[in-house]
Amino acid sequence: MKKLLVHFRGYKKQCVLAPLFKMLEALFELFIPLVVASIIDVGIANKDTSYIVKCCIIMALLGAIGLTCTLFAQYFSASCAVGFATSMKHSLFKHISSLSYTEIDTLGTSTLITRMTSDVNQVQSGVNLTLRLFMRSPVIVFGAMIMAFIVDFKASLVFVVTIPLLCIVVFGIILSTIPLYKKVQEKLDKVLHSTRENLTGVRVIRAFGLEQSEKTRFHKETEELSRAQSFVGKISAVMNPATYAIVNISIAILIWRGAIRVDTGDLTQGQVIALYNYMSQILIELIKLANLIVTMTKAIACANRIQAVLDTESSQQNGTSRCGLSGKPSVEFKDAYLRYNVSPEYTLEGISFTANQGESIGIIGGTGSGKSSLINLIGRFYDTEKGQVMVDGVDVKEYDTEYLRESIGIVPQKAVLFKGTIRDNLKWGNKNASDTDILRAIELAQASDVLEKCENGLDYVIEEGGKNLSGGQRQRLTIARALVKKPKILILDDSSSALDYATDARLRQAISTIDFNPTTFIVSQRTASIMGCDKIIVLDDGKIVGMGKHNELLHSCVVYSEIYNSQFKEEVQ
Amino acid sequence: MKKNKIKASSVKRVLKYIKKYSFLLIISVLLAVITVGLTLYIPIIIGDAIDLIIGKGLVQLDKIGTLLLNVGIISLIIALLQWVMNTINNKITFLITRDVRNEAFDKIENLPLKYIDSHQYGDVVSRIITDVDQLADGLLMGFTQLFTGITTIVGTLIFMLTLSPIITLVVVALTPLSLLVASFISKRTYSLFKLQSEARANQTAIIGENIGNLKVVKAFSHEDESLEEFDLSNEKLKKASIKAIFFSSLVNPTTRFVNALVYAGVALVGAFVVMGNFGTAITVGALSCFLSYANQYAKPFNEISGVVTELQSSLASAARVFELIDEEPQMPDDENALVLENALGSIDLYDVKFSYSPDKELIKNLTLRVEKGQRIAIVGPTGCGKTTLINLLMRFYDVNSGSISVDGTDIRNITRHSLRKNYGMVLQDTWIKSGTVRENIALGKPEATLDEVISAAKAAHAHSFIKRLPLGYDTVISEELGGLSQGQKQLLCIARIMLSIPPMLILDEATSSIDTRTEIKIQDAFALLMAGRTSFIVAHRLSTIKEADVILVMNKGNIIEQGSHKELLEKKGFYYNLYNSQFEIGEEQNNEKN
Numbered sequence A: 001m002k003k004l005l006v007h008f009r010g011y012k013k014q015c016v017l018a019p020l021f022k023m024l025e026a027l028f029e030l031f032i033p034l035v036v037a038s039i040i041d042v043g044i045a046n047k048d049t050s051y052i053v054k055c056c057i058i059m060a061l062l063g064a065i066g067l068t069c070t071l072f073a074q075y076f077s078a079s080c081a082v083g084f085a086t087s088m089k090h091s092l093f094k095h096i097s098s099l100s101y102t103e104i105d106t107l108g109t110s111t112l113i114t115r116m117t118s119d120v121n122q123v124q125s126g127v128n129l130t131l132r133l134f135m136r137s138p139v140i141v142f143g144a145m146i147m148a149f150i151v152d153f154k155a156s157l158v159f160v161v162t163i164p165l166l167c168i169v170v171f172g173i174i175l176s177t178i179p180l181y182k183k184v185q186e187k188l189d190k191v192l193h194s195t196r197e198n199l200t201g202v203r204v205i206r207a208f209g210l211e212q213s214e215k216t217r218f219h220k221e222t223e224e225l226s227r228a229q230s231f232v233g234k235i236s237a238v239m240n241p242a243t244y245a246i247v248n249i250s251i252a253i254l255i256w257r258g259a260i261r262v263d264t265g266d267l268t269q270g271q272v273i274a275l276y277n278y279m280s281q282i283l284i285e286l287i288k289l290a291n292l293i294v295t296m297t298k299a300i301a302c303a304n305r306i307q308a309v310l311d312t313e314s315s316q317q318n319g320t321s322r323c324g325l326s327g328k329p330s331v332e333f334k335d336a337y338l339r340y341n342v343s344p345e346y347t348l349e350g351i352s353f354t355a356n357q358g359e360s361i362g363i364i365g366g367t368g369s370g371k372s373s374l375i376n377l378i379g380r381f382y383d384t385e386k387g388q389v390m391v392d393g394v395d396v397k398e399y400d401t402e403y404l405r406e407s408i409g410i411v412p413q414k415a416v417l418f419k420g421t422i423r424d425n426l427k428w429g430n431k432n433a434s435d436t437d438i439l440r441a442i443e444l445a446q447a448s449d450v451l452e453k454c455e456n457g458l459d460y461v462i463e464e465g466g467k468n469l470s471g472g473q474r475q476r477l478t479i480a481r482a483l484v485k486k487p488k489i490l491i492l493d494d495s496s497s498a499l500d501y502a503t504d505a506r507l508r509q510a511i512s513t514i515d516f517n518p519t520t521f522i523v524s525q526r527t528a529s530i531m532g533c534d535k536i537i538v539l540d541d542g543k544i545v546g547m548g549k550h551n552e553l554l555h556s557c558v559v560y561s562e563i564y565n566s567q568f569k570e571e572v573q
Numbered sequence B: 001m002k003k004n005k006i007k008a009s010s011v012k013r014v015l016k017y018i019k020k021y022s023f024l025l026i027i028s029v030l031l032a033v034i035t036v037g038l039t040l041y042i043p044i045i046i047g048d049a050i051d052l053i054i055g056k057g058l059v060q061l062d063k064i065g066t067l068l069l070n071v072g073i074i075s076l077i078i079a080l081l082q083w084v085m086n087t088i089n090n091k092i093t094f095l096i097t098r099d100v101r102n103e104a105f106d107k108i109e110n111l112p113l114k115y116i117d118s119h120q121y122g123d124v125v126s127r128i129i130t131d132v133d134q135l136a137d138g139l140l141m142g143f144t145q146l147f148t149g150i151t152t153i154v155g156t157l158i159f160m161l162t163l164s165p166i167i168t169l170v171v172v173a174l175t176p177l178s179l180l181v182a183s184f185i186s187k188r189t190y191s192l193f194k195l196q197s198e199a200r201a202n203q204t205a206i207i208g209e210n211i212g213n214l215k216v217v218k219a220f221s222h223e224d225e226s227l228e229e230f231d232l233s234n235e236k237l238k239k240a241s242i243k244a245i246f247f248s249s250l251v252n253p254t255t256r257f258v259n260a261l262v263y264a265g266v267a268l269v270g271a272f273v274v275m276g277n278f279g280t281a282i283t284v285g286a287l288s289c290f291l292s293y294a295n296q297y298a299k300p301f302n303e304i305s306g307v308v309t310e311l312q313s314s315l316a317s318a319a320r321v322f323e324l325i326d327e328e329p330q331m332p333d334d335e336n337a338l339v340l341e342n343a344l345g346s347i348d349l350y351d352v353k354f355s356y357s358p359d360k361e362l363i364k365n366l367t368l369r370v371e372k373g374q375r376i377a378i379v380g381p382t383g384c385g386k387t388t389l390i391n392l393l394m395r396f397y398d399v400n401s402g403s404i405s406v407d408g409t410d411i412r413n414i415t416r417h418s419l420r421k422n423y424g425m426v427l428q429d430t431w432i433k434s435g436t437v438r439e440n441i442a443l444g445k446p447e448a449t450l451d452e453v454i455s456a457a458k459a460a461h462a463h464s465f466i467k468r469l470p471l472g473y474d475t476v477i478s479e480e481l482g483g484l485s486q487g488q489k490q491l492l493c494i495a496r497i498m499l500s501i502p503p504m505l506i507l508d509e510a511t512s513s514i515d516t517r518t519e520i521k522i523q524d525a526f527a528l529l530m531a532g533r534t535s536f537i538v539a540h541r542l543s544t545i546k547e548a549d550v551i552l553v554m555n556k557g558n559i560i561e562q563g564s565h566k567e568l569l570e571k572k573g574f575y576y577n578l579y580n581s582q583f584e585i586g587e588e589q590n591n592e593k594n
Helices: A002-008 A012-046 A049-098 A101-107 A109-133 A136-151 A157-200 A202-207 A211-236 A239-263 A269-311 A371-378 A401-406 A422-426 A435-444 A448-453 A471-484 A501-512 A550-556 A558-567 B002-019 B022-051 B061-109 B113-118 B121-163 B165-212 B214-219 B223-248 B251-274 B284-325 B386-393 B416-421 B437-444 B450-459 B463-467 B486-500 B516-530 B565-571 B574-581 B584-593
Strands: A331-338 A348-355 A360-365 A386-391 A408-411 A489-493 A519-524 A535-540 A543-548 B347-354 B363-370 B375-379 B401-406 B423-426 B504-508 B534-538 B550-555 B558-563
Touching: A002 A049, A002 A269, A012 A049, A012 A109, A012 A136, A012 A269, A012 B251, A012 B284, A049 A109, A049 A269, A049 B165, A049 B214, A049 B223, A049 B251, A101 A109, A101 B214, A109 A136, A109 A269, A109 B165, A136 A157, A136 A269, A157 A202, A157 A211, A157 A239, A157 A269, A157 B061, A157 B121, A202 A211, A202 B113, A202 B416, A202 B423, A211 B061, A239 A269, A239 B022, A239 B061, A269 B022, A269 B284, A331 A371, A348 A371, A348 A386, A348 A535, A348 A543, A360 A371, A360 A558, A371 A386, A371 A489, A371 A519, A371 A535, A401 A408, A408 A471, A422 A435, A422 A471, A435 A448, A435 A471, A435 A501, A448 A471, A471 A489, A471 A501, A501 A519, A501 B574, A535 A550, A535 A558, A543 A550, A543 A558, A550 A558, A558 B516, B002 B022, B002 B061, B002 B284, B022 B061, B022 B121, B022 B284, B061 B121, B061 B284, B121 B165, B121 B284, B165 B214, B165 B223, B165 B251, B165 B284, B214 B223, B251 B284, B347 B386, B363 B386, B363 B558, B375 B386, B386 B504, B386 B534, B416 B423, B423 B486, B437 B450, B437 B486, B450 B463, B450 B486, B486 B516, B504 B516, B550 B565, B550 B574, B558 B565, B558 B574, B565 B574
Parallel strands: A360 A519, A360 A535, A408 A489, A489 A519, B375 B534, B375 B550, B423 B504, B504 B534
Antiparallel strands: A331 A348, A331 A386, A535 A543, B347 B363, B347 B401, B550 B558
């Protein structure tokens, strides 16, 4: 967590001034009981009206000065806390963007989003509250004690017992409830999970007639939640009554001892009242402090989680090379092995093949055979454990990844578009693309009809997650996005799954006529999609079990002919 | 006006939930009155004690001792009663939220699919989780602070009036100031908060898109642009946040300042009263008592204004939950509805008309007779109504007009439960219930033995991958945990129906994510299963449906062609084109390259 403190840079002044002004406010507040005491002992005793008026004006002034101090403090702490969070969010976002696929897989995107949003917010309010209260509360608590000692040392000895006792009660309860609240949260998460599950799985639940058993399960979960909540409620409900009792008993003792001191002439009546007031101030402040501690523990937990993300380093070292060699194959795999971080088994084993510029490579194989993993190696989204992947004769690890990826156009399995116009989205491929370039790519991607349906053409605004487009429309636009890049290597990762056969076929035909002549990788489960390729790689369980043209493979590769026959049974017969 | 009505009805609804626990509530209120009364009495005793401390040699220690002993004892009593009260309040709150959640959840189980399909899951979930939590917060604050707040105000007023009407006047006249100031500030900050939450929502959307799809961002080396966009939103949010946080944090200090003024006023007037300038004099002890009242008197007002805002937002939340609870449930099963046992499987659709929204006609004049044991394949382009037909068969939706009957009985006269139990359904969108693999397979037959589960898994070709899971059939899986590929999930879903073996089958793209070789094997198992059972198959792999008895070619909600594979090919119509598009072009390309 300590490393996060750098984000206070630029706010050092505010960071010091905020608590300082708060402290000033607290100090002024501490004078009030003394003023009241002198009203009683001097003003009332001597029937000195002007003295009383003066004292009351002083009290009002003390209040006004206190207010001014707080205004500064609140402003400084607000800008410090928000500035801190803003700076932290910036580095967090930047850091997350720098992680490689391996880390993204390990951490999970939904976790990363939570870190960026609710965790950062928690930390922000923690910082804000800490700056405001962390100095004020101790100053009041101990200040009140010191002031009491100044008024009368002997009568005030009870403070020495009361304050530690209050601290024990307050912090004891907080510390003992923190784990209990965690349990409550877990139970609430369960309830949330069940609710969600019953919505996403509503068809299956109803198809199997599970409504009643789901209800029973849910009721059990809410019952458990309610029990856990009541239990922790019982414990935290001790806090206020206990502190109240302690303070009042202390006041009784204080007055008793004060009375004795007055009797012997060492103390005045007004001073006893002042001591009494100091004790009351302590009580109010301690409760604030308790709330602060709760917020702080939460904020610290969040800060640690954020730090953990920041501590996760990308497992890839960026290379420096920004050009390939001429006369070498466009893509070459040399005995490449890939293993995902926790997996005991290789996902890809001993992959070797070459693809020359302009060739089309089909990759086919069953689910989990390693098709997507293979193409992910080309753009160095994962690193091989053994062997090499070369693009234009240079190991991908030696490239500056940004340069490498600029030459690759990928159409991912999941058709993701971003909020913004169609033009904005397609410009992801190439910032400087002209409308003509974009329209050409759309045409190639068989997406012209999508554009026709959108009223503003390229200016049509795609909603978050592409909600206002169908799956097939999105998919074709993602293909266009990759084509705008005019990449040297084009990768279609099972990206025609949402297209019907006819469109898929037209798309492939269009791609084969592209003028910038990319090396094309087509991943598919459909034989029809890849049978026209220059080279087909058949994967099975992470290994290449066949490589060649369609007709060759049909005879030489059992796996391939099996797949083919299953899809074209009748025709072959 | 309308808003107020909604609020009023929400209040009534909340009260109804509370009514169930009215006994606890009465005790809580009684305890509140007692503790507040005693709490206010303590400063008076202390004031009396202070009055006995007059000066050197004039202190009546024995009397003071008794008074202070009382203070100690009463404080202990107050503490105990307060604890009991808080505990009761907690209990009522959590019981009520439990009740509301249960009712809302029960409603979900009983809502028409139409509602669930047309609402975002996140929205419904947040009603049951966040909104109910908000309601709980409001209730808890209401119970603990509203009662005690009001009784404190009333009690203090009475105590003060008996002590000195003049000083009371000062307190009563000045206190509203702090309320005015507080409400003035919060009104101003409301719009700032709105700006902040807009800026925040904007940023959250950017985060969701760019981090959620980080892999795409990286594939296009778009990190810098994303960061730029993010920083822009970050800067905007920063500005909005500083303003909102600063202005809202003014409430406390300013009310504190007003309270300081009240305190000074009481001290001033009080001092004069003590000196006898306003007729009846009071003692110094009474003045100290007043000062402590003045300190506390504004507090309940501030708290109540806090409670009011909290209550308002919790009522808004409650209204959202009630909206869900009040949703029209699906039409309940008829009292005399038939319980369908082992259907034979003849299905009649007669002149069915259906649409999801009234302005967009989907299915019309659909008539179809399915003999028992027939295999029906449904094909057609995306959005042609394939899935809709399944929704109607399963009675997830009711037809607008016309009828669907199973074994000659209109399905509206059959209990939903028994109708659905007769279908075995595997959907393209797999759904895994969080639980063990075994529980997932035994979804339709919880009493199944492990052997039965295993043989079902074997039939679905899922056994081999399940075996390799860390705990085999006892491995806990869920949608969120991941770990299973889409294809494996589909195998599990198939295993479910292999176990329950219902008389009719619906396979909606059931094997879309399974690799072709496994698919071939599963097709064999399906063939076995489908023998003698009426089955509906949706697929866009035409090869998987060629063997159907009847192929329904759907387009735009209507069946445009109907017949066997051969017949339809001979017809050279829509199906013919659809079928050929998968082979023809592949061949063409092949020839070209060769």
